[in-house]
Amino acid sequence: MTSPTPAPSATPGTPRARATIADVAAEAGVSKATVSRYFNHRERLLSPDIAARVEAAIAKLAYVPSPMAQALSHGRSRLIGLVVADITNPYSVAVLRGAEKACQEAGYLVMLFNLGNDRERERAAIDALASYQVDGFILNTLGQGEGLADVNTLHGKPAVLVDRRHAGLAADFVALDNEAAMRETCAHLVEQGWQSLLYVTQPLQGVSSRLERTAAFRACIAAQGPKVRGEVLEIDAQQGEDALARALAEFREREGSKVRCAVVAGNSVVTLRVAAAVARLQWTFGQELGFVGFDDPEWAPLIRPGLSTVAQPTDAIGQRAAQCLLERIGGLQGAVRENLLPGTLIVRGSSLGV
Amino acid sequence: MTSPTPAPSATPGTPRARATIADVAAEAGVSKATVSRYFNHRERLLSPDIAARVEAAIAKLAYVPSPMAQALSHGRSRLIGLVVADITNPYSVAVLRGAEKACQEAGYLVMLFNLGNDRERERAAIDALASYQVDGFILNTLGQGEGLADVNTLHGKPAVLVDRRHAGLAADFVALDNEAAMRETCAHLVEQGWQSLLYVTQPLQGVSSRLERTAAFRACIAAQGPKVRGEVLEIDAQQGEDALARALAEFREREGSKVRCAVVAGNSVVTLRVAAAVARLQWTFGQELGFVGFDDPEWAPLIRPGLSTVAQPTDAIGQRAAQCLLERIGGLQGAVRENLLPGTLIVRGSSLGV
DNA sequence: TTGTATGCGTTATCAA
DNA sequence: TTGATAACGCATACAA
Numbered sequence: 059m060t061s062p063t064p065a066p067s068a069t070p071g072t073p074r075a076r077a078t079i080a081d082v083a084a085e086a087g088v089s090k091a092t093v094s095r096y097f098n099h100r101e102r103l104l105s106p107d108i109a110a111r112v113e114a115a116i117a118k119l120a121y122v123p124s125p126m127a128q129a130l131s132h133g134r135s136r137l138i139g140l141v142v143a144d145i146t147n148p149y150s151v152a153v154l155r156g157a158e159k160a161c162q163e164a165g166y167l168v169m170l171f172n173l174g175n176d177r178e179r180e181r182a183a184i185d186a187l188a189s190y191q192v193d194g195f196i197l198n199t200l201g202q203g204e205g206l207a208d209v210n211t212l213h214g215k216p217a218v219l220v221d222r223r224h225a226g227l228a229a230d231f232v233a234l235d236n237e238a239a240m241r242e243t244c245a246h247l248v249e250q251g252w253q254s255l256l257y258v259t260q261p262l263q264g265v266s267s268r269l270e271r272t273a274a275f276r277a278c279i280a281a282q283g284p285k286v287r288g289e290v291l292e293i294d295a296q297q298g299e300d301a302l303a304r305a306l307a308e309f310r311e312r313e314g315s316k317v318r319c320a321v322v323a324g325n326s327v328v329t330l331r332v333a334a335a336v337a338r339l340q341w342t343f344g345q346e347l348g349f350v351g352f353d354d355p356e357w358a359p360l361i362r363p364g365l366s367t368v369a370q371p372t373d374a375i376g377q378r379a380a381q382c383l384l385e386r387i388g389g390l391q392g393a394v395r396e397n398l399l400p401g402t403l404i405v406r407g408s409s410l411g412v
Numbered sequence: 413m414t415s416p417t418p419a420p421s422a423t424p425g426t427p428r429a430r431a432t433i434a435d436v437a438a439e440a441g442v443s444k445a446t447v448s449r450y451f452n453h454r455e456r457l458l459s460p461d462i463a464a465r466v467e468a469a470i471a472k473l474a475y476v477p478s479p480m481a482q483a484l485s486h487g488r489s490r491l492i493g494l495v496v497a498d499i500t501n502p503y504s505v506a507v508l509r510g511a512e513k514a515c516q517e518a519g520y521l522v523m524l525f526n527l528g529n530d531r532e533r534e535r536a537a538i539d540a541l542a543s544y545q546v547d548g549f550i551l552n553t554l555g556q557g558e559g560l561a562d563v564n565t566l567h568g569k570p571a572v573l574v575d576r577r578h579a580g581l582a583a584d585f586v587a588l589d590n591e592a593a594m595r596e597t598c599a600h601l602v603e604q605g606w607q608s609l610l611y612v613t614q615p616l617q618g619v620s621s622r623l624e625r626t627a628a629f630r631a632c633i634a635a636q637g638p639k640v641r642g643e644v645l646e647i648d649a650q651q652g653e654d655a656l657a658r659a660l661a662e663f664r665e666r667e668g669s670k671v672r673c674a675v676v677a678g679n680s681v682v683t684l685r686v687a688a689a690v691a692r693l694q695w696t697f698g699q700e701l702g703f704v705g706f707d708d709p710e711w712a713p714l715i716r717p718g719l720s721t722v723a724q725p726t727d728a729i730g731q732r733a734a735q736c737l738l739e740r741i742g743g744l745q746g747a748v749r750e751n752l753l754p755g756t757l758i759v760r761g762s763s764l765g766v
Numbered sequence: 767t768t769g770t771a772t773g774c775g776t777t778a779t780c781a782a
Numbered sequence: 783t784t785g786a787t788a789a790c791g792c793a794t795a796c797a798a
Binding site: 078079080090091093094095097098123124126127128129130131132 | 791792
């Protein structure tokens with residue numbers, strides 16, 4: 059009680075500092091090294107009785123090693139740096155969720171850096187994360203070769219790319235199998251009798267997922283032969299929703315009233331805007347316009363007659379990304395791996411034939 | 413060039429390790445302490461010429477102090493621990509976004525821990541975060557007194573509570589002004605001629621925001637006198653959407669066809685479920701059922717004739733939370749602060765009179 | 767099998 | 783004003 063040294067007594071109420079390895083060593087009557095070994099080389103080189111004493115001391119003091127100190131000493135921090143292009147995007151969040159979960163389960167914590175779609179900050183993000191000695195990166199960001207010029211940028215840490223590839227960066231990659239999903243989507247629409255397809259996408263801007271989906275769409279159209287027509291429309295955030303409405307109206311007029319027209323939306327952002335435009339036009343999905351959208355927002359069933367969508371296995375993507383990264387952190391060598399996960403076409407009313 | 417020691421030369425290609433304070437000291441021909449002072453006490457106790465030399469060395473080596481080492485030595489990590497109850501909830505994400513942004517701008521990084529609605533992990537979350545020496549916590553979680561028994565749990569670090577209060581925890585609090593928002597909502601509905609109001613909420617379960625909104629609803633009804641009736645309905649995730657549809661139908665039948673009935677949804681989760689139930693009933697908002705929902709999901713304008721909502725200033729809430737916390741970290745003492753931010757009633761078609 | 771000593775990158779205390 | 787030097791909490795050679 060009157061001891062001048064802050065003895066780690068079990069005084070509740072006193073928010074005493076965390077026990078350190080030295081406290082445990084003293085409590086168990088062994089050296090710090092022994093306590094350290096208890097954690098790192100347990101069975102291999104520790105006698106049972108000593109191990110038991112250490113274990114008891116650890117339990118008594120509720121000792122938990124400091125990851126910061128471990129990071130300083132040993133290099134590893136059990137920290138994963140997660141850079142996301144836009145945390146406003148539900149897709150990113152869904153992936154983040156899966157990744158964070160997998161990391162948590164593996165005893166890693168996630169440090170988050172949101173770019174807010176600002177490419178300039180990408181380099182800063184990685185540097186900031188690296189300064190905390192993260193063991194690796196999960197990157198859902200960019201398209202161009204701007205920030206991530208080369209592996210050097212990553213400070214020698216492993217990384218996994220999610221959803222968006224990067225030319226200069228040889229890293230494991232996890233994403234939706236865009237080509238297969240697009241094939242299934244187009245096949246379904248054609249089968250249901252839609253004859254002219256309009257693929258609406260956000261500006262390509264070198265974003266690999268957008269490029270791939272667009273290319274896959276064009277390939278599908280080409281494969282169908284002359285009986286099916288296809289167009290691509292890029293929209294950007296600037297133009298209002300009536301600009302899109304006009305574009306859709308023109309599309310239908312161009313094709314003529316005999317031709318059944320459908321839209322394929324490149325992601326949930328586009329889906330929202332198309333739905334708004336269609337509402338403004340007073341059209342009904344499945345009638346004036348067929349529809350399938352990539353991503354499956356929770357409100358898709360609410361827009362009559364229900365929006366058909368391609369659901370991404372976001373949780374699996376996130377978990378797979380984390381798993382890939384953890385394997386690399388664990389020392390796995392070898393060629394870059396490519397994980398293309400299958401989407402699920404959810405057919406609701408908007409894509410059905412009349 | 414031929415120096416055997418790994419001189420920090422500007423060899424690109426070689427992923428050389430980060431420069432340390434010792435490298436800078438050597439480069440500038442001063443001691444490590446001097447370099448440290450350059451960062452921490454710059455002008456106060458450093459001669460201009462030495463400062464210039466240090467500055468040059470820092471620039472040349474692109475030196476950045478290691479936050480990990482700083483944390484070890486000096487206690488502060490420039491890390492904020494963010495615990496969120498459910499990252500699937502767009503509200504949480506929106507707040508997170510504002511908070512993360514503010515932290516980033518202040519030079520702090522955010523460590524994320526998602527509870528996935530699992531209360532058991534709350535204590536573990538805080539402990540895990542604390543082990544990384546976070547400087548403070550932003551907590552958006554729980555209701556009951558389970559995990560966060562007392563301030564002791566926080567390892568002596570400051571915290572700010574977002575959206576949900578906690579009885580045993582005297583910490584700054586940031587949230588929507590639920591009472592004012594509910595008052596405005598009810599006044600609007602009554603003014604538009606809705607006579608019987610049903611407040612639909614997720615299970616209260618001691619969650620303060622749910623309790624407050626429910627209490628505010630009851631108070632509003634009471635204040636209106638006998639001309640307006642009000643009921644509260646708790647729904648849980650278990651029951652299917654037709655259970656809710658039945659409940660809504662019964663509600664209308666009970667009140668009779670003469671009485672204009674409206675629903676107030678407690679948050680966006682409830683809004684989604686009510687919208688699904690109304691679709692199933694083939695009702696139209698604003699006709700068979702009036703509607704105002706807390707939270708303003710992006711799809712609210714798409715459900716005809718447009719869903720009226722109370723939008724929360726999520727970004728401001730997040731930023732304010734971060735600001736509060738950073739002030740406390742900066743040493744601010746004094747009584748716990750309560751930040752109630754105003755919501756915005758967005759009137760669309762669903763709440764208008766006939 | 768266990769203990770001692772050293773280093774990881776910083777800050778802080780104490781001399782000079 | 784500046785420079786040694788000792789922590790900070792841990793892991794790991796090395797010695798015993």
